[in-house]
Amino acid sequence: MKPTRFDTAWDAALRLADRTAASGPDVVLVRDLLGRVSLLVDDRDKPLAADSAELTALREEFAAATRPFISGDPVQTASALFAPEMFLDSAELVVRSEREPGGAGQVGVLERTVVGADWSRDTDSDASPSAERRERRIALYGFKGGVGRSTATAILSRHLASRGYCVLVVDLDLESPGVSSLLENPAGLPAHGIVDHLVESAVGNEADLDLVTRSSVLPGIEGNGEVWLVPASGKPREGEPYDYLAKLNRIYSDLPAAEPGSQPRPFCARLDDAIKACEDLVAERSRRPDVVLLDSRAGIHDIAAVTLTQLSGLALLFAVNNPSTWEGYRMLFGQWAQRPDLASELRSRLRIVAAMFHSAGDTKRLGALRDQAYETFSELLYDDVEADAEDEFDPDPDAPAVFHPAPQDGDAPHAPIPILFGNDLVGLDPYRSRDWLELPFIEAAYARFLAALDRLVPKHRTEAS
Known part of the structure; x- marks a missing residue:
């Protein structure tokens, strides 16, 4: 079986993030310093049970598609986090696709890198000059x-x-x-x-x-x-x-x-x-x-x-x-x-x-x-x-x-x-x-x-x- 490499793991994670957002919630795809990925689902308006069949199936599919570039908990929910705004409202968040009124949710990407994040930062962000x-x-x-x-x-x-x-x-x-x-x-x-x-x-x-x-x-x-x-x-x-x-x-x-x-x-x-x-x-x-x-x-x-x-x-x-x-x-x-x-x-x-x-x-x-x-x-x-x-x-x-x-x-x-x-x-x-x-x-x-x-x-x- 062909191994999952860094790029293919990320590509698979992006597809799953897009598919999850298509059902309504906002999502954030996070990649850490080692390249490990996890998906955060914003369920604050409609909390999901951690052991629900929906989340369990998503975790299993996400883990299978991205392993070995996978974090300890591949899919998390905002309702279960102490401070979800650290991810959902981060200044480093890059919006991959906007929220559609009454339709798909927003897909954001959060890269935890040592260098390189500025290649994709908005030109009109708060950090940019006038x-x-x-x-x-x-x-x-x-x-x-x-x-x-x-x-x-x-x-x-x-x-x-x-x-x-x-x-x-x-x-x-x-x-x-x-x-x-x-x-x-x-x-x-x-x-x-x-x-x-x-x-x-x-x-x-x-x-x-x-x-x-x-x-x-x-x-x-x-x-x-x-x-x-x-x-x-x-x-x-x-x-x-x-x-x-x-x-x-x-x-x-x-x-x-x-x-x-x-x-x-x-x-x-x-x-x-x-x-x-x-x-x-x-x-x-x-x-x-x-x-x-x-x-x-x-x-x-x-x-x-x-x-x-x-x-x-x-x-x-x-x-x-x-x-x-x-x-x-x-x-x-x-x-x-x-x-x-x-x-x-x-x-x-x-x-x-x-x-x-x-x-x-x-x-x-x-x-x-x-x-x-x-x-x-x-x-x-x-x-x-x-x-x-x-x-x-x-x-x-x-x-x-x-x-x-x-x-x-x-x-x-x-x-x-x-x-x-x-x-x-x-x-x-x-x-x-x-x-x-x-x-x-x-x-x-x-x-x-x-x-x-x-x-x-x-x-x-x-x-x-």
């Missing part, structure tokens, strides 16, 4: 590292500042910081970084942290433009201890509720607090940032999850046209596709960047990348146009608009924005070559990228007035 703060934040992300994301962040910051913007760059690649060295000399870095705010704020000790510095090394900025930097790690002052790794190991957990009745403080809210503190510091020392560039961690990581789904408006997804890149984005998009409401909110603010793009000798190469991006978006994030074809002549006026841009649409999320590859930037030492931004190659390589961002970046306040 729409106004998100609007001015731009995330730069790559599923794979080494694609020039931090270099592009530095070049974009200088470009926007040269047009009069006040730009704040936040180094969120905490496990592999990089953009800081492109924007400031070591001696000019602040005493503290993002990681310091995360550990100090956990104990209410975040006041008076020195988190930001104005870049003093970028050439070509004239007039009113500014670039400010928040490093991942601070620069300890002489004689002061500084253990970055010890801090990094303690930042990703949610904080417990500060007092009875209040909600826990999730990592998303903690990171937003840190970024907002940096924005406020820049406002105190100069003016409110017009644009905040978030140089995100690569890969499937909580930093990336929070940055893409909750903290930013526009999200630039760096890609090279190889199988590993698209397999990674398919994994990411597939996670979002499980939440249609989340996918529909996210997809319109994504843009693919053709990173380190080799254009010489092959005029079809960019088209091939665009086709692969279109296929990935169409399968997982765009609406199914074929399913709506039968309603073409009798459309439902109340139906939501179909979101499925054409393959050649240059403004669509899948349309790649190219950054040309150049050997001049391979092995760059920014401390020894502070004039690297003046290299002749830079203007040509980033011209289309910067022109596209000029259209996508929220208007500078003086331009909008």
Whole structure:
């Protein structure tokens, strides 16, 4: 007999949860840190006897379908729990399907994980920043590292500042910081970084942290433009201890509720607090940032999850046209596709960047990348146009608009924005070559990228007035 594995156990549990809710009650499917699953049935309006034939049959079927990924009691009822609201009203609950008036009950999923929950968290949850703060934040992300994301962040910051913007760059690649060295000399870095705010704020000790510095090394900025930097790690002052790794190991957990009745403080809210503190510091020392560039961690990581789904408006997804890149984005998009409401909110603010793009000798190469991006978006994030074809002549006026841009649409999320590859930037030492931004190659390589961002970046306040 073929063994039940992690994924098949979860798939079976989801089917049983959907079937149970179809009979009326709300249900919550819980998966613990070891992957063990259990089903909670909300019977508070009509309590079920623990030994009823209905529950006994459901327990037996649930256990048989999910073993060995099964908890001690595979099916529980809300009426038998001391505090069922801890599950039914949890801030971490993800609604899989809504309650239907007079019909099926709600199906919720509660993942007890160490990391990763933020990939599916609502973008408008209580932990998310305001729409106004998100609007001015731009995330730069790559599923794979080494694609020039931090270099592009530095070049974009200088470009926007040269047009009069006040730009704040936040180094969120905490496990592999990089953009800081492109924007400031070591001696000019602040005493503290993002990681310091995360550990100090956990104990209410975040006041008076020195988190930001104005870049003093970028050439070509004239007039009113500014670039400010928040490093991942601070620069300890002489004689002061500084253990970055010890801090990094303690930042990703949610904080417990500060007092009875209040909600826990999730990592998303903690990171937003840190970024907002940096924005406020820049406002105190100069003016409110017009644009905040978030140089995100690569890969499937909580930093990336929070940055893409909750903290930013526009999200630039760096890609090279190889199988590993698209397999990674398919994994990411597939996670979002499980939440249609989340996918529909996210997809319109994504843009693919053709990173380190080799254009010489092959005029079809960019088209091939665009086709692969279109296929990935169409399968997982765009609406199914074929399913709506039968309603073409009798459309439902109340139906939501179909979101499925054409393959050649240059403004669509899948349309790649190219950054040309150049050997001049391979092995760059920014401390020894502070004039690297003046290299002749830079203007040509980033011209289309910067022109596209000029259209996508929220208007500078003086331009909008």
